[in-house]
Amino acid sequence: MxxxxxxxxxxxxxxxxxxxxxxxxxxxxxxxxxxxxxxxxxxxxxxxxxxxxxxxxxxxxxxxxxxxxxxxxxxxxxxxxxxxxxxxxxxxxxxxxxxxxAAAAAWGEFQCMQTSDGPLVHSILYLTISTGVGSGLIVNDRLVSSANGLASHAGHCQHSLPGLGVYHCSCGRTNCIETIASGTAIAHRATVACGETLSTIEVFARYYTHSECARVIDQAAHAISDLIVNMNATMGIDRAVLGGGVGLLDLFRERVRFYMLKNPTVFRAEITTAALGSDSxxxxxxxxxxxxxxx
Ligand SMILES: [Zn+2]
Structure with a gap:
């Protein structure tokens, strides 16, 4: 056991x-x-x-x-x-x-894609979007790792959108995707925008009724979509799997897909949610x- x-x-x-x-x-x-x-x-x-x-x-x-x-x-x-x-x-x-x-979850999700004829896909990016933004990468059926332990901390790639402002990440950089798209960041940014304390779930519940909440969620989804496209451009991933409390939400996945479709076809990746849910x-x-x- x-x-x-x-x-x-x-x-x-x-x-x-x-x-x-x-x-x-x-x-x-x-x-x-x-x-x-x-x-x-x-x-x-x-x-x-x-x-x-x-x-x-x-x-x-x-x-x-x-x-x-x-x-x-x-x-x-x-x-x-x-x-x-x-x-x-x-x-x-x-x-x-x-x-x-996130590396472990990427491997768990990748194993779910195996069939008796071999893997359905060979390269995936797994993103866990919850307290932070973590990522795991499988390329050509192998889990990507590095001696310095940094591969793949894609949540600390930087992101910029017009009018986004400056967000300091505890890693020492500014505007890391984690500071824009994590559940913590979504709750914090919506709290500032709305002038009242909101949890991540409350922000999502207000998506269709409060434009400030919709803007925060859309900026987060846009950042995640751009990250997937950039990873596709560098690593050639077949599929992006979303996990974590935010990543598993249907609304969030659909908004990521919306921004993904703004890219030329060659850069788009299939987007799914974690088959193992929170057990990946x-x-x-x-x-x-x-x-x-x-x-
Ligand atoms: Zn960072």
């Missing part, structure tokens, strides 16, 4: 994964905690009496030789420079495999750890 963890900026999901790589049981807790020790204790309590012989972890952030080096240092306060592989090995006394959450990261990291184990 595999213990799979998907550690996001807001929520952490844990799943017990059976030998057929299917989820047997799933639980979740908030990721927000004052420090690592308290989060680790909450994680241990969440797992309870589950029995497993290895741990597969999909986490937000850049991982370099088992150490977290997040670009967004504000998302999880205790994440910066945390030796996550060693800490989780100590916590669970089992071998630990760690990979970026859990299933994907279990599959990747299996692959790693098999060498």
């Amino acid at each position: 595999i213990l799979a963890l998907d550690i996001g900026g807001t929520k952490t999901s844990a799943a017990l994964i059976g030998p057929n790589l299917k989820i047997v049981e799933k639980r979740s807790i908030s990721t927000q905690s004052p420090n690592w020790a308290m989060f680790a204790r909450a994680l241990r309590e969440l797992i309870g009496t589950w029995q497993f012989d290895r741990v597969a972890v999909a986490t937000t952030g850049r991982i370099v030789e088992g150490v977290l080096q997040p670009l967004n240092t504000e998302m999880i306060s205790f994440w910066n420079a945390l030796p996550i592989t060693d800490e989780l090995t100590k916590l669970f006394s089992q071998p630990v495999f760690v990979v970026n959450d 990261g859990l299933v994907g990291v279990a599959q990747l750890s299996n692959k790693d184990e098999a060498g």
Whole structure:
């Protein structure tokens, strides 16, 4: 059995994964905690009496030789420079495999596209649009990774639209796509535009009745569409898969498609939502750890 963890900026999901790589049981807790020790204790309590012989972890952030080096240092306060592989090995006394959450989800979604005749597509971009904007890239049936852990942090590509303003990203750049299109950014920008505190869900609920909310969502969808087109121009992707709380919304996907259609046909990519829903990261990291184990 595999213990799979998907550690996001807001929520952490844990799943017990059976030998057929299917989820047997799933639980979740908030990721927000004052420090690592308290989060680790909450994680241990969440797992309870589950029995497993290895741990597969999909986490937000850049991982370099088992150490977290997040670009967004504000998302999880205790994440910066945390030796996550060693800490989780100590916590669970089992071998630990760690990979970026969007990369894991990309792999999980890519596996869903396999048929008995081989893959339906060979190159995909997975985008998780939730607390931040994460991305995972499969090119020619292989997960793209790099020694510096930066591949593929496409949410930190810059974006500009007329009248957009300047948004500072915690990575040190301005107008990263994450500052325009993440759920956090959508809620923040609509709150400023409307003069009242709004959650991401409330902003989407006002799409057809409040022009300011519609403008914020359309700018986010436009930014995501341009990102997909740019990635298609550089990597030749067949399909873009949207996941995360915002990415899974039908309205958001349709607005991304709307902006995609403004591009010449050759640059367009098929846009779908994650077939595994919010489980892409859990299933994907279990599959990747299996692959790693098999060498
Ligand atoms: Zn950034």
